[in-house]
Structures are given as C-alpha cells and as structure tokens.
Amino acid sequence: MQLLDGKEVSAAYKEQIKLEVDKRKAEGKTTPHLAAILIGDNPASKAYVGNKVKTCAQLGFESTLVEYDTNVSEEDLLKKIAELNKQEDVNGILVQLPLPKHIDENKVIEAIHPLKDVDGFHPSNLGKMMIGQETFIPATPYGIILMLQHYGIETSGMHCVVIGRSNIVGTPMSVLLSRNSNPGNCTVTLTHSRTKNLKELCATADIIIAAIGKPKFVTEDMVKDGAIIVDVGINRIPDATRKSGSRLVGDVDFENVKEKCDYITPVPGGVGLMTICALMKNTLRAADLV
Ligand code: NDP
Numbered sequence: 001m002q003l004l005d006g007k008e009v010s011a012a013y014k015e016q017i018k019l020e021v022d023k024r025k026a027e028g029k030t031t032p033h034l035a036a037i038l039i040g041d042n043p044a045s046k047a048y049v050g051n052k053v054k055t056c057a058q059l060g061f062e063s064t065l066v067e068y069d070t071n072v073s074e075e076d077l078l079k080k081i082a083e084l085n086k087q088e089d090v091n092g093i094l095v096q097l098p099l100p101k102h103i104d105e106n107k108v109i110e111a112i113h114p115l116k117d118v119d120g121f122h123p124s125n126l127g128k129m130m131i132g133q134e135t136f137i138p139a140t141p142y143g144i145i146l147m148l149q150h151y152g153i154e155t156s157g158m159h160c161v162v163i164g165r166s167n168i169v170g171t172p173m174s175v176l177l178s179r180n181s182n183p184g185n186c187t188v189t190l191t192h193s194r195t196k197n198l199k200e201l202c203a204t205a206d207i208i209i210a211a212i213g214k215p216k217f218v219t220e221d222m223v224k225d226g227a228i229i230v231d232v233g234i235n236r237i238p239d240a241t242r243k244s245g246s247r248l249v250g251d252v253d254f255e256n257v258k259e260k261c262d263y264i265t266p267v268p269g270g271v272g273l274m275t276i277c278a279l280m281k282n283t284l285r286a287a288d289l290v
Contacts, residue, residue, distance in 0.1 A: 001258050002151075004230070004265040006273035009150045013277045014059060017284055021060040024287070032287035033062035034092040034118065034279075035084050037077070039103075040070035044234075045096045052094070055276050061283060064090065074103045078111050085113040091286040092118035094279070097168070115289050118282040121168060129172060132179055136282045141173040143274030144209065144230055146281075148183040153228065153263065156185035161202050163218070163251070164211035165192045169232055173209050198222075210251035220256040229257055229264040232271050 021032060034056050038049045049065065056063035066080060077095075084093045093116045099105050109117075114124040120136035128135035137145070148155060160177050164170035174190040177183065186207065191198055202208055202222035210218045211232035223229065233251025250267030258264050265271055 001261055002263050004147055004151060004263050004270060006147070006265065006270040009147050010273040010277040012150065013146060014055070014280070017277075017280050018059050020284060025060070030089065030091075030287055030290070031060065031062050032092070032283050033064070033090050034094065034283045035064040035066065035087075035090045037066045037068070037080065037093070037095045039068045039072055039077070039096070039099060042098075044236075045098075049096050051276055052279060055280060056283075059280055061280070062089070070100050072100075072103075074107065077103060077108060081108065081111040085111075085116060088290070090116065091290065092116055092279075092283040094119045116286060118279060118286055119168075120172075120282065126167070126172065130175055136285070137176065137278070138168050138172045139278040139282065140169045140211075140232060140271060140275045141176050142278035142282070143276075144173065144232075144271060145176055145183055146278060147230075147265070147271070147274050151263070153183065155183045155207065158186045158206035158228075159189070159204060160186040160207040160209065161189045161191060161205035162209045162211070163191050163198070163202070164213070164232075165190055166211065169211040170209070173211070177207070177209075208252075212251045214251055215249045216251070216253040218252040218257060220253065220260055223257050223260050225260055227261045229261045230271065231265050231267050234267060234272060 036049050036052055038045060053063045053065050084090050093112050095108055109121045112122055114122045117125050117136055120138040125135045129137055162170050162174045174188045177186040178188040189201055199222050203224055205227060207228040208218060209230045213233055215235040215237050229252055231250035231252040235249050236246050237249055239247040248268050
C-alpha cells in the first residue's frame with residue numbers, strides 16, 4: 001500500500017505556487033489577494049479559514065479576513081460581497097460554509113463575481129466545468145485531481161464509485177473523473193443515501209471517493225484488492241487517550257482498509273491539505289484574469 005500523502009504533495013505544489021508569486025512580484029505584477037468571510041464561531045470553520053489565511057501568508061499572497069457574528073443579516077453579507085467584487089485588488093472571494101440558517105446559501109454563492117469565485121461554487125463556473133471549459137474547479141475535487149496527477153496514477157478505464165453527491169465534492173468529482181482527460185476517463189457511479197446496493201458497488205470499484213461525513217463508513221469488506229481509496233471525510237470522534245478528548249477520522253476505516261488497497265489518503269494529512277492547495281492555485285489563476 002502506498003500512502004497518498006497530502007503533506008508531501010501539497011508542499012510540492014505550494015513551492016511551485018510560491019515561485020510563481022515571487023516571479024510575479026519581480027515582474028511588477030499584482031500580488032494575488034484572497035478575501036475570506038467567516039460567519040459565527042464554529043470551531044471547524046474557524047480552523048479551516050485560519051489555515052487558508054496562514055497559507056496565503058506562506059505563499060506571499062495578500063489576504064483579508066472578514067468576520068461576522070452568527071446573527072449578521074443576509075443583506076449586510078451581500079453588501080460586503082458586492083464591495084469585494086468591486087475592489088480591484090481582491091482577486092478571490094470565499095465565504096466559509098455552512099452558513100447560519102437565516103442566510104440563503106445559493107444567494108450568497110451567486111453574489112460572488114464568477115471571476116473571483118475561487119471556491120468554484122458559482123453556477124456559472126460549475127456549468128463551465130460540466131462542459132469542460134476552463135474555469136475555477138471546486139477546491140476539494142480539484143485537490144484530489146492534483147493529488148492523482150502528482151502520483152502519476154493512470155485512471156483511464158477504471159470504475160470509480162463516488163459516495164456522496166454534494167454540490168461541492170461528490171457531484172463535481174463524478175464529472176471530473178468521467179471526462180475525457182487524465183486523471184479522468186473513468187466509468188463513474190455516483191452514489192448517495194438512497195443507493196440500494198452500495199456495498200456491492202464499492203466492492204467492484206477500482207477507485208472509491210468517500211465524501212459522506214460518517215466516521216469509518218467504508219469498511220474493508222467494501223473494498224476490492226488493489227483499489228485506490230480517497231477519503232474526503234473529516235469527522236471528530238471521542239478519544240479518551242487524547243488530551244483534547246477527541247480526534248479526527250475520515251469516512252474510511254483506514255486501519256483495516258489500508259491492508260487491502262494499493263493507495264489510500266490518510267485523515268488528517270490527505271485531501272484536506274490538497275483542498276487548500278487547490279484554493280491557492282485558483283486564487284493565483286484569478287490574479288491572472290485581471
Ligand atoms: P454533505 O453532508 O453535503 O453530503 C453527504 C452526502 O453523503 C450526501 O450526498 C448523502 O446522500 C451521502 N450519504 C449520507 N449517508 C449515506 C449513506 N449511508 N450511504 C451513501 N451515501 C450517504 O457532504 P459534503 O460533501 O459537504 O462533505 C462530506 C464529508 O467531507 C464531510 O465529512 C465533510 O466534513 C468533508 N469535507 C472535507 C473536505 C476536505 O477538504 N477534506 C471539504 C469538504 C467536505 P443524500 O444526498 O442522499 O443525503
């Protein structure tokens with residue numbers, strides 16, 4: 001089994017990005033600038049946004065963090081997005097999801113200018129991705145593609161089972177892996193909570209992408225020998241041996257599945273790190289579009 005090591009791969013991509021940023025600066029071009037909007041005090045959201053801002057600093061990007069209380073109005077949030085859309089020195093805008101219930105997520109996503117939508121969630125960008133036009137690809141699926149590319153994994157002709165059909169992970173992942181490219185050219189089965197024979201389907205998969213949000217959901221009996229396992233899930237479970245009283249696990253039962261597969265991503269240290277890296281690549285691209 002080979003570990004698909006997000007730490008190693010993201011470090012390699014980040015080095016490339018940093019070199020490009022240094023080159024831009026030396027040529028007198030603009031510095032890529034990401035604006036992140038964080039609402040409320042959800043510890044996971046805070047940690048994700050904190051990591052994104054920290055990575056901006058590491059790579060020589062500018063970043064702006066806009067923080068709101070949970071009770072911020074939808075109107076104020078939309079106003080801020082409109083302001084950032086106009087601000088010429090801001091290249092990328094992200095609003096950390098999930099949003100409080102009183103705010104319409106679709107309205108917020110659609111308010112971001114498509115050319116600044118570095119998360120790739122705007123319908124216009126998702127539509128372009130569907131038909132294979134160059135655009136911002138949602139960061140998590142893009143990060144997974146970058147990881148498969150890094151390891152030179154040839155996916156053509158493989159059967160891929162994607163578990164989970166969210167707009168930000170499962171659905172775009174299924175599109176990317178089924179299109180005529182490398183990585184890609186897979187026969188994809190997109191599954192969800194109503195799928196009847198999930199275990200049997202998974203057992204026939206050359207690649208499993210697990211994006212469900214259920215700890216250790218994919219067990220060894222669902223995995224065929226030699227499969228490629230990509231674990232997107234981030235779940236916190238109780239662990240009395242840890243000082244914090246908890247630890248992070250993925251959607252895959254890593255310890256048992258690793259014995260059967262050829263490649264597997266760990267959690268933490270896998271897809272999460274690649275997601276940030278992909279976001280940075282999108283932001284760098286956004287800086288080139290102005
Ligand atoms: P959502 O919660 O939006 O969707 C979960 C999906 O899983 C749904 O499509 C749901 O089906 C499906 N599902 C739930 N139960 C089952 C089941 N028993 N069998 C089959 N399918 C099932 O998920 P996200 O895509 O937003 O996130 C998934 C996980 O990935 C989470 O743990 C999240 O924290 C993590 N994540 C990690 C990222 C990273 O960077 N590593 C980035 C984004 C997310 P249905 O549609 O029928 O309800």
